[in-house]
Amino acid sequence: MSVLRDIPFHLAEEDFQKRIHLDRFPDSKAGIRELLRSALPLVRPKALYQVSYIGQRTETTVQIGEKLFTSRVLSRNLAEVERVFPYVATCGNELEARESETTDLFARFCLDTLKELALLAARDHLLEHLRASFGVRELSSMNPGSGDARLWPLGQQRPLFELLGDVEAAIGVRLTSSFLMVPNKSVSGILFPTEVRFESCQLCTRENCPRRRAPYSGELAAALS
Secondary structure, eight states, X not given: OEEEOOOXXXXXXXHHHHHTTGGGOGGGHHHHHHHHHHHGGGOOOEEEEOOEEEEEEOSSEEEETTEEEEOHHHHHHTTTOSEEEEEEEESOHHHHHHHHTOOOHHXXXXXXXXXXXXXXXXXXXXXXXXXXXXXXXXXXXXXXXXXXXXXXXXGGHXXXXXXXXXXXXXXXXXXXXXXXXXXXXXXXXXXXEOSSOOOGGGGOOOSSOTTOOSOOOHHHHHHHO
């Protein structure tokens, strides 16, 4: 397991104000600046990954390291791949603790937005690190529970975390009994090299998803079904 802790984070205040729709709450501007003053030192995005190799494959399963994963789409996506990068990235539990200390709903929304930006910084840094360290140009990701539940069920979080080791000790991310991650602004999955970019969003029919990274593709869904 390799851990990335010293991840740079730069907040563009104007972009942050747009994200929280501060123009609707002009009287809150001073309060938001004070909130950021206390919260920004707690922004510590982190990520970890592991270099793993593909073992046996079937139409619906694929062995990664010593763990067996069940997903027809994952198996197809990794059909021509030998090396993958299981990973977890997170906003950091320091911000999670700060958010739990306040009961003000707007402040919690602002902190949640800050957590989302920290997660994006962690994931982007991880991608840059993998490209530079392993000479891969394009990386795609599959994430348990992302998109249509049939793609890769959320319960597959368990073998993924078992494959990675003690994720909580390394970067503070733990699984709940229902396989959700804490902090909530965390992402886990398998990154793999590909010539054509793949996103689970391409197979998800959910409309108006705030975290959508690619439009739904009926053609791709038919090809992988």
